[in-house]
Amino acid sequence: MFGALPYLEVRLLRNRIRAIVKSPLRSLMWIGWGFYIGFMTFLRTRGAHTNLQQSLPTAALATTVAGALLLFAGSTVFAAAGGSVRPFRLRADATFFTRAGVSTRALVLWLQLRAMFGRSWYFIAMLVFYSFAFVPARSGISLVVAIALLAGLATLAVTALQLPTFLLAIRGYRALVRGIAIVLLLVGMILALAAPCDIATRMQGLPALLQSLATQYHTIVSWAPGDLIRSALTGNPLLPIGLVLVSALATALTWMLGGDVYPELYEAATRVFERAERVRRGETQVRLTRVTSAQRVPVGAAVLLWKNGLVFARSSGRKIVLAISAAIWLGVSVLLGFALRDADSASVVVAIAPAALLLAAVGFTTSFAIAEDVGKPFWWLTGGTLFYRLLMWTIGETRRSAAIFGAGVGVEMLVAGYLIDSISATIAAVSLWWMMYAVGVLVFILLPAQLDRSGPGFALRFLVVGIVLLPPLLVFAVVLAATHATTLACAATAATAIGVGCGSIALGAARLAHGGGAQFARAAAE
Amino acid sequence: MSLRVEGLTKRFGRKTAVNDLSFAVESGELVGFIGPNGAGKTTSLQCIAGFLRPDAGHISIDGVVVEKERGRQIALIAETPDVYPLLTLWEHLAFVARGARLGAGWEARADELLARFGLADERDTLGQAASKGMRQKALIAATLLARTRVVLLDEPMIGLDPQGQRELRVLVRDLCADGIAVVMSTHQIDAAQSMCDRVVILNHGTAIASGTFDELHASNPGGESLEAIYFDLTTS
Secondary structure, three states: OOOOHHHHHHHHHHHHHHHHHHOHHHHHHHHHHHHHHHHHHHHHHHHOOOOHHHOOOOHHHHHHHHHHHHHHHHHHHHHHHOOOOOOOOOHHHHHHHHHOOOOHHHHHHHHHHHHHHHHHHHHHHHHHHHHHHHOOHHHHHHHHHHHHHHHHHHHHHHHHHHHHHHHHHHHHHHHHHHHHHHHHHHHHHHHHOHHHHHHHHOOOOOOHHHHHHHHHHHHHHOOHHHHHHHHHHOOOOHHHHHHHHHHHHHHHHHHHHOOOOHHHHHHHHHHHHHHHHHHHOOOOOEOOOOOOOHHHOOOHHHHHHHHHHHHHHOEHHHHHHHHHHHHHHHHHHHHHHHHOOOOOHHHHHHHHHHHHHHHHHHHHHOOOHHHHHHOOHHHHHOOOOHHHHHHHHHHHHHHHHHHHHHHHHHHHHHHHOOHHHHHHHHHHHHHHHHHHHHHHHHHHHHOOOHHHHOHHHHHHHHHHHHHOOHHHHHHHHHHHHHHOOHHHHHHHHHHHHHHHHHHHHHHHHHHHHHHHHHHHHHHHHO | OEEEEEEEEEEEOOEEEEEEEEEEEEOOOEEEEEOOOOOOHHHHHHHHHOOOOOOEEEEEEOOEEOOOOOOOOEEEEOOOOOOOOOOEHHHHHHHHHHHOOOOOOHHHHHHHHHHHOOOHHHOOOEHHHOOHHHHHHHHHHHHHHOOOOEEEEEOOOOOOOHHHHHHHHHHHHHHHHOOOEEEEEOOOHHHHHHHOOEEEEEEOOEEEEEEOHHHHHHHOOOOOOHHHHHHHHHHO
């Protein structure tokens, strides 16, 4: 039925495994990863207990998770209605699949199944890994696996919606598809507010009107979807069956609508490939602006900061993403500040910074824009030492996000009532943010190949970027214990972060100097 | 066998990329598409290959209009020949052979084709390690293996060294010798003049002239070469 397509998938997988096996370092990483998962599974199995109720998320949190899922589904359907789908993984797919010897309908069904199972299994694997690595042992393996399977089924269902809604849109039902997407987004937003409202009801110092609204809202939305998720985690099959049904219906719809649509699939895929290329090069939604006066161009490595600023100024997409992130982050900071008004200043810092930094580590682990810059003559023609150039590059890439992160921590401290400590906490937060990015860049320079961007390569990068948080946090704890002064502890943390960041950049520069840009660019493309 | 394109029109929003294009290519014939950037060469080839849906027009082979699933009959080799990074050159041929449901013995023919194109030693080279020339040759070999009847080459000379360009000229001539109808877009007017049986000159999506060099010369007596005729037509 699928012609030569299964052969293609099997060969690609086999050659990928061969490429891993051929490299001793990669083999070692995969073996280590396998042992780690096996060992953690063993530990979890021994530590498992049957009283799942203790570890289940609260109804409000589960409702927020349901809201997030609907937001994910709504944005996927909305994007599909606008033609933003990527049915093909590679450009070669788009040209070679016409030679697979199958009808367009069968090909579209293959693309649907490949997308569904490829993404959901990858998601399950990632979730199991991170759950094993970070979820407390008392959670037990059964809950971890239940969460992973449920998340996998949810990903399966959302992924399954993409292609049929795209096909519906190109067949003249665009308005209907957009309408469905907007309903999903609205319901998702309403449900997603359940957990913040739950927190707000327990806050001290919140205006009475807001607290009353939060209480009412919490009562309205916190029961149905949340309980459905909670019951699914304890073995109720209703939600899993519902998600499987959605996937099956979407796949059936794909089959029905999948005849003679190759040109539309090709056009959509080409658009997405080209957009991804532009994003990778930092050219998102470029608009024409006035040319900056040459007199303002700095000299030496600082020109990298100037170039970064120009790219940002001409990318409206980046500004929107940054503005939305800043609004969400500052909102969370204000809420936390209110919630922690009675806590001591050190607890206020610890409540917000480490979790956010750990979350950011995921982003820093997948940040590969340096390969693009190092591969260009502009980089090597720039003045200053390689260390100084890398330093400027990391500052350029992180200055805006670090400022937002630092502002969030500072605002939280201010709302909680700590004016002086907020300044030192902001400086420490900015330093930590930059340090983690610098470490992320070092790890990428050490492991640049595309083959290492998933699986244990990704896990290793994430662990290194995450673990490097420990020294500054230890310094914070030690100085705080010795002096009981949050300002001093934050200052010591900032100094440690700057030291670790500079050390990472020095190592990265030494490594880059060893091979040069061309060698690095080749390794990154492997 | 002949490929016939009639009244092909493709619009992107308000912009008409290809406007009422008509031409025909016979079996074993090489037709060149020449024209400035944005003339509609690539868009035309993508429409013929079935990658873009034309707004108007028909594409027929031997008088039969081809609608969908034309990959068995028409192959497009893009300016940047897309191959799978983690598939060997041999596996690309195997994929095409399986897709075309070739009978027993295709392996020997695939080996023969790889040897003919100087790729025998590169049989197990991964796509990511292959040069542009190697990738082009592998795709042409796959086309011959599957006995595709029409081959569309989009700017095949770009990025090839002189040796690669010479080899490509021989390969294209081999395709024609095997009875395949070939359409090649190029910016190299001298190559078009020396290689192509006929040329179509495109400008702003419209075919402004077509025919053999002698026919074009007859209608543009001032042009001593195809290059002179091209500039005369596209800059006037």
